[in-house]
Amino acid sequence: MPSSEQQMRSGDADSDPTLMAHLRRRAGELLGSRGVFGLVWLDKSLMVHSRFGTLVDFIAIGEPVTRNLIPLIGLEAEVSGLKAGQVLRVPSVAIVTENGTGPRLNLVFYAFAEEELTLLVVSPAQMDTSLAIELSRQIRARLMAESEAAAKSQELARTNADLEIANCKLEQFAAIVTHDLKAPMRALGFLADEIEGALLASDAASARERLAELRNQARRVSCMLAALLHYSSAGLSGALIESVDTRELVDEIVRSLPHGNVKVTLQGVWPRIETLAAPLGLTLRNLIDNSIKHHDRKEGHLLVTCMEAGDALEIALADDGPGIAPEHHESMFLPFRTLGSAGEGMGLAIVQKMLDAVGGTIRLQSDAPRQRGVTFTIRWPKQIAL
Amino acid sequence: MTARKIMLLGEIGVGKSSIAQRLVFNRFETDYKPTLGVDVYTYDIETGTDADPVTTTKFIIWDTDGNFGESVLSHIYIKEAAAALIVGDIARRTTLLRMVELGNSFMEAMPGRYCSFLINKSDLENAATELPQDLIKSPIPMLRTSAKTGENVKNAFLRAADAIRRRGL
Numbered sequence: 421m422p423s424s425e426q427q428m429r430s431g432d433a434d435s436d437p438t439l440m441a442h443l444r445r446r447a448g449e450l451l452g453s454r455g456v457f458g459l460v461w462l463d464k465s466l467m468v469h470s471r472f473g474t475l476v477d478f479i480a481i482g483e484p485v486t487r488n489l490i491p492l493i494g495l496e497a498e499v500s501g502l503k504a505g506q507v508l509r510v511p512s513v514a515i516v517t518e519n520g521t522g523p524r525l526n527l528v529f530y531a532f533a534e535e536e537l538t539l540l541v542v543s544p545a546q547m548d549t550s551l552a553i554e555l556s557r558q559i560r561a562r563l564m565a566e567s568e569a570a571a572k573s574q575e576l577a578r579t580n581a582d583l584e585i586a587n588c589k590l591e592q593f594a595a596i597v598t599h600d601l602k603a604p605m606r607a608l609g610f611l612a613d614e615i616e617g618a619l620l621a622s623d624a625a626s627a628r629e630r631l632a633e634l635r636n637q638a639r640r641v642s643c644m645l646a647a648l649l650h651y652s653s654a655g656l657s658g659a660l661i662e663s664v665d666t667r668e669l670v671d672e673i674v675r676s677l678p679h680g681n682v683k684v685t686l687q688g689v690w691p692r693i694e695t696l697a698a699p700l701g702l703t704l705r706n707l708i709d710n711s712i713k714h715h716d717r718k719e720g721h722l723l724v725t726c727m728e729a730g731d732a733l734e735i736a737l738a739d740d741g742p743g744i745a746p747e748h749h750e751s752m753f754l755p756f757r758t759l760g761s762a763g764e765g766m767g768l769a770i771v772q773k774m775l776d777a778v779g780g781t782i783r784l785q786s787d788a789p790r791q792r793g794v795t796f797t798i799r800w801p802k803q804i805a806l
Numbered sequence: 807m808t809a810r811k812i813m814l815l816g817e818i819g820v821g822k823s824s825i826a827q828r829l830v831f832n833r834f835e836t837d838y839k840p841t842l843g844v845d846v847y848t849y850d851i852e853t854g855t856d857a858d859p860v861t862t863t864k865f866i867i868w869d870t871d872g873n874f875g876e877s878v879l880s881h882i883y884i885k886e887a888a889a890a891l892i893v894g895d896i897a898r899r900t901t902l903l904r905m906v907e908l909g910n911s912f913m914e915a916m917p918g919r920y921c922s923f924l925i926n927k928s929d930l931e932n933a934a935t936e937l938p939q940d941l942i943k944s945p946i947p948m949l950r951t952s953a954k955t956g957e958n959v960k961n962a963f964l965r966a967a968d969a970i971r972r973r974g975l
Contacts, residue, residue, distance in 0.1 A: 490846055490848055490866055491844070491846045491866070491868075493809050493811065493866050494809075494811040494866065494885060494886035494887070495882070495885055495886065497886075498882070498885060508882070509882070510882055510883075511843060512842060512843025512844065513843060513844050513846060514843065514844070514845050514846065515845075515846050516826070516830075516845045516846065516847050516869075518831060521845060524842065524843060545842075545843060556818060556840030556842065556871075556872075556873065557838065557840060559818055559819075559873070560818050560819035560838065560840065563817075563818065563819060563898065563900070564819065564898070566900075567895075567897060567898040567899065567900065567935075570899070571897070571935065
């Protein structure tokens, strides 16, 4: 509450115009000297005519106002076009220089009917700055957290989908293994019973015959288990990215495989690439071996062609063997699937497994028995993410 | 020397100020300081080819508050802008989607002006999200930038300067 003396003085001042003018000028001087506002008068060509207040000390008199207030560049027409009574506001502007960010200022232009000059009132844009900064920080943090959560949930969905596929494959694999191993195991049981029967009947010849069969079945089970182990261990674990001369790799595979009756020809462009050498070698070895092993004629031909297809190598292996009937195309890549007597039927399953691991694909084309031959085309990515 | 106004637009926290700081002062600050209102920078950039004489353009770079959204397009701030670089964060899909909306609105509000998308924070490749189809299909040119490493930052402004000169903006 103001004292009665203060009230009286205030009342006195109101009634004394000279004192009032003095007080106003004094108040203006105080506010200007403390940087509460600054005043700049501009002529029609936006040259600085005069200025008042420490806040606008940096604005040079006699110079275009844009020289020191660069945010006004581009707004000259707006300012000089102001009509009497009009106001133009450019709020919350800061000039950034090598020395840091200058004060954030509100720039307000006034035009007067009786004056040739335009008045620019400059004031600090305080507007709860610290609160606004904190609010902006919080908003940004929330947005970042939201996007991180979205990315994680996307990643989780992807992992779940991968897991589902893996589970599906595992179930399929377990079913195949159980089914395919069951038959020879059952045969072992039958043979043991028969041997026992033959021994009880003192039929040594028959017992010997059954024993030989039992050995064969046991060998078959052993081979199947070895193949299964090979299949299970086929993967990228421990594989290294190396510089691979693809033609040399295939040449070496062909040299190392017995391919007496099948002539292998290489065509196309075989580049040197940085890739997982061992998995690529294993894939090609199984495919080449498959074509040679299943060839059913005295003389045969396997044509291996390579071409670059965007971000992958496309390698096609076309043979003139018996081919694969369309109804077997899908099952050929499952473990223990073979159409002939050669091998354990794991080669193509291993190829599929390797390609899945590196992000490649395989395509099978064959129309047996209408037409002989089969073509396997693999796409091997040039860049492999480990 | 001619002075041209260029706007940095985009969602909050996408790195607009970092791009300006990288270009003008060749520095990168890890401490996030939000821009409230606008921060104005100047930068002289030279363009030209063997056929054309080299010219220097003074860029008045208006680094805007990400909270403005599209309202900035009806603000006094945008008056006489010759170009806009619309920035998004490669790790935040929503900011990339907003870029397309902002870009379309800018082209509508300021026809004939140069506009480009900057997919910023390209150094965060591991966190990168898939680019929205609308962004890929947009006719507005796109550039991957990193204010942190400086990748393509100057290039983005050089392209803008070149376009401004060619279009006589």
